[in-house]
Amino acid sequence: xxxxxxxxxxxxxxxxxxxxxxxxxxxxxxxxxxxxxxxxxxxxxxxxxxxxxxxxxxxxxxxxxxxxxxxxxxxxxxxxxxxxxxxxxxxxxxxxxxxxxxxxxxxxxxxxxxxxxxxxxxxxxxxxxxxxxxxxxxxxxxxxxxxxxxxxxxxxxxxxxxxxxxxxxxxxxxxxxxxxxxxxxxxxxxxxxxxxx
Numbered sequence: 001x002x003x004x005x006x007x008x009x010x011x012x013x014x015x016x017x018x019x020x021x022x023x024x025x026x027x028x029x030x031x032x033x034x035x036x037x038x039x040x041x042x043x044x045x046x047x048x049x050x051x052x053x054x055x056x057x058x059x060x061x062x063x064x065x066x067x068x069x070x071x072x073x074x075x076x077x078x079x080x081x082x083x084x085x086x087x088x089x090x091x092x093x094x095x096x097x098x099x100x101x102x103x104x105x106x107x108x109x110x111x112x113x114x115x116x117x118x119x120x121x122x123x124x125x126x127x128x129x130x131x132x133x134x135x136x137x138x139x140x141x142x143x144x145x146x147x148x149x150x151x152x153x154x155x156x157x158x159x160x161x162x163x164x165x166x167x168x169x170x171x172x173x174x175x176x177x178x179x180x181x182x183x184x185x186x187x188x189x190x191x192x193x194x195x196x197x
Contacts, residue, residue, distance in 0.1 A: 052151035089142035099127035
């Protein structure tokens, strides 16, 4: 068999394969480049929240929730500093639409706080009641050592509607039946109070 007769079919097969491959690539939709701005903004927010959690802890709870919107409800936030906090961090309450502040300060600045120091914030509100599910948010925001601090806590007028509440109640019931409620007071392996900057 001559070399020419052998090369012709090979060239036809190779050129057909190249043509087929590039034709398919041409007609398939190309993936679009994704906008990474949103992902980086989210990571920046996560970073600021994580940094804030190493500085202080926020706990919010309903001291009293009225049965209807005419009754006054009391909401309390406790801030515990793990590290020295400079004065000037801004805090604010976000009330639901139609809620009215009866007593307390809606926004302000934190004073200088030393480690293990507690700061409490309490507001009294009308229009935040058990008969209508609403949320109140407490936010602390500012700069500490040229790092953004941004941490929120939220509370509902109907916490029993949340999945977290159901899980907590179940765990408490299990602990009571096993007589272990309050027995484990040991700290975790990494205590935020011992983090050094």
